Amino acid sequence: MISPILGFHHVAIIASDYERSKQFYTNILGAKILAETYRTSRDSYKLDLSFADGSRIELFSFPNPPMRMTQPEACGLRHLALKVADIKSAVDYLQKNGVICEPIRFDEVEGKYFAFFRDPDDLPLELYEIAE
Structure with missing residues (x-):
């Protein structure tokens, strides 16, 4: 049987300082913002980013994430x-x-x-x- 896996869709990153990381990935690395969602129940942002080739990063904020x-x-x-x-x-x-x-x-x-x-x-x- 041939594997149905086509590749990876995204990499998820939890940031300690959401705004600082958002600026780094968009302004310096050049990722495009696809969507930014605030999830009240989790007190968390989810930022969907995409690069020119379609690869993606999900950038999250969570209160007090462990290092x-x-x-x-x-x-x-x-x-x-x-x-x-x-x-x-x-x-x-x-x-x-x-x-x-x-x-x-x-x-x-x-x-x-x-x-x-x-x-x-x-x-x-x-x-x-x-x-x-």
Whole structure:
């Protein structure tokens, strides 16, 4: 039997400071807001974001969410990789917007360049060059 799984639809992130993270993902990373919903019963916002290729992030706020216990090899989602056409210009862009990036590295298995950075809650994000 062939698996019915087509890929992933979204990644969900809980922010400690919703407005700060909203600005980071929209103004710096360029995600488009699809919908923003306040859920009174949960005292929580849900922000649906989309990138140019259709990939999505759900950004949530919750009152007093616990911090991630360990880094970087905690069980669970290790990092979120974002596709870019030109790694150098993407890193330059982030740095000009006050985002600290690790040095660009080379993935010897895939033959691609990548660099890590962090969101406002210190979540690990990666730029991954998809240019051929």
